[in-house]
Amino acid sequence: MIEQQQANQTLGEWAYIAIANQYNRYNQYEKEVLKDKDPEHLHKMRVGMRRLRSIIACFALAVDLPTNVTPTSIGKVAKILGKLRDIDVLQETLVTQYQPHIPKSEQKSLEIVFKKLKKQRKSAFKAVSKTLKGKSYSKLQNNFQLWLDNPKYQSIAALDVKQILPDLLLPQISYLLLHPGWLIGLDITDGAIAFFDIKKITMENDISLTQEKILHDLRKVAKQTRYNMELFQELYCPTYSNYLEEIKEIQIVLGMIQDYFILEQFLQQILKQKIAQTMPTLNEILREKRQQQWQKWQTKQEDFLNIFKRQDLRTVVQYPLNGMYF
Numbered sequence: 001m002i003e004q005q006q007a008n009q010t011l012g013e014w015a016y017i018a019i020a021n022q023y024n025r026y027n028q029y030e031k032e033v034l035k036d037k038d039p040e041h042l043h044k045m046r047v048g049m050r051r052l053r054s055i056i057a058c059f060a061l062a063v064d065l066p067t068n069v070t071p072t073s074i075g076k077v078a079k080i081l082g083k084l085r086d087i088d089v090l091q092e093t094l095v096t097q098y099q100p101h102i103p104k105s106e107q108k109s110l111e112i113v114f115k116k117l118k119k120q121r122k123s124a125f126k127a128v129s130k131t132l133k134g135k136s137y138s139k140l141q142n143n144f145q146l147w148l149d150n151p152k153y154q155s156i157a158a159l160d161v162k163q164i165l166p167d168l169l170l171p172q173i174s175y176l177l178l179h180p181g182w183l184i185g186l187d188i189t190d191g192a193i194a195f196f197d198i199k200k201i202t203m204e205n206d207i208s209l210t211q212e213k214i215l216h217d218l219r220k221v222a223k224q225t226r227y228n229m230e231l232f233q234e235l236y237c238p239t240y241s242n243y244l245e246e247i248k249e250i251q252i253v254l255g256m257i258q259d260y261f262i263l264e265q266f267l268q269q270i271l272k273q274k275i276a277q278t279m280p281t282l283n284e285i286l287r288e289k290r291q292q293q294w295q296k297w298q299t300k301q302e303d304f305l306n307i308f309k310r311q312d313l314r315t316v317v318q319y320p321l322n323g324m325y326f
Contacts, residue, residue, distance in 0.1 A: 011164060012157030015059035018231050020148055022052040027141070030132060033081075036125060039088045046085050049078040054227040058168070064152035066143035073140055080131045084124040090263065091117050098282055106279045109271055116270050165232060166318045173317055176225045176247075177310055181218025181254075182301060184211050185294075193305065195298050212261050219254035222247050235320040243313055250300050256293045260286050 026048025032041035053074040056065065091114070099110060131137055156164070187194040226247045233241055264286060267275050276283045303309060 009161055010157060011059070011062045011159055011161045011168075012151075012153040014161045014231075015055075015062050015153075015157065016148075016151055018055050018059070019052070019063070022048060022055055023144055023148065026052060034129060034132060039085070039092075042081060042085050042088070042128075046078055046081040049074055049081065050223075051227055053078060054224050055231065057224075058172075058228045058231065062154055062157040063147075064154055065147055068136075068140055069143050069147065073136075077131060077137060077140070080127050084121065084128050086262075087117055087121045087124055089259075090266065091121070093259070093263070098285060101285060102279065102281050106281055109278050113267060113270050161232075162235060162320045165235065165320050169228060169232070169317050170314065172225050172228050173314060176221050177304070177313075179218045179221055181214045181221075182305060184215055185298070185301075193302075195302070212258070215254055216258050219251055219258060222251040222254065226251060229317075232320070236316065237319075237321065239312075239316050243316060246300070246303075250297075250304070253293055253296045253300060257290065257297060260290045260293070 026045050029041045029045035029048070032038065033045050036042075053071045056063070056069070056074065057071045060071075094110065094113065099107075102110060185195065226244060229240070229244050229247070233244060264275060267279070267282075271278045274283075275286075
């Protein structure tokens with residue numbers, strides 16, 4: 001069992017505990033993923049690898065890892081796991097949330113979709129199995145364990161973590177706050193902001209594909225920011241934890257918006273028609289759900305565009321509890 005972080009630790013010690021804890025968490029699910037009995041194991045391993053990728057990127061200036069232990073190498077495995085996970089989620093969503101509300105006239109179209117998903121899942125699981133049994137993954141795991149047994153660090157790792165914590169987190173906070181996704185759906189004239197009319201959103205004609213991608217990227221940045229901030233939560237005041245929760249909510253709302261978009265695109269690709277024509281009931285359900293999430297997003301969007309809110313977040317991050325300043 002890896003010990004918990006203590007109040008007075010170096011950046012290197014903090015990095016080691018974070019990396020070791022997350023490595024052990026995701027590693028325990030590998031055998032169960034290969035058995036393919038419970039999709040929850042796949043989900044936990046995928047999230048674990050994503051978190052580990054974020055941790056390594058966060059502590060890159062402090063640790064000296066083997067050449068193949070990088071956010072990119074971990075991300076490649078997580079992406080392959082992600083393709084299988086996305087199929088599982090899509091199928092579960094269709095079965096539990098939409099199929100019971102769709103009339104018989106649309107069920108045939110849904111059956112076509114399920115057959116396609118079954119084929120895609122079979123292919124995706126083969127890719128996961130090949131990856132986890134492959135030489136590259138084995139080498140990645142071995143090098144991880146070698147580093148954990150004999151960790152190497154860079155010079156800055158010897159400093160007290162609280163001494164440099166604001167410098168570590170503020171660039172990620174700035175990256176989040178400056179993301180162009182915050183401006184999607186806005187009309188800005190002479191500094192005044194007008195918001196997108198939610199009632200005008202339709203499945204066929206709302207924001208563009210490019211804007212969808214920008215929002216999806218904002219979600220990923222929010223997730224990375226959340227992961228990095230969570231590493232140091234115990235070193236900050238309760239307001240810091242409140243911001244963490246808000247960033248998590250942003251990630252969830254943007255994820256829902258993206259999920260509806262992906263589902264729409266997938267159905268149209270399989271059925272080769274607009275779902276408004278092939279599955280009008282489902283189309284209306286998706287439209288309503290999407291509007292609900294847009295309304296939630298606009299609330300978060302307006303909140304985080306407030307100059308006082310942004311300044312308060314930066315200020316909170318600058319002052320860890322009992323921090324050292326000179």
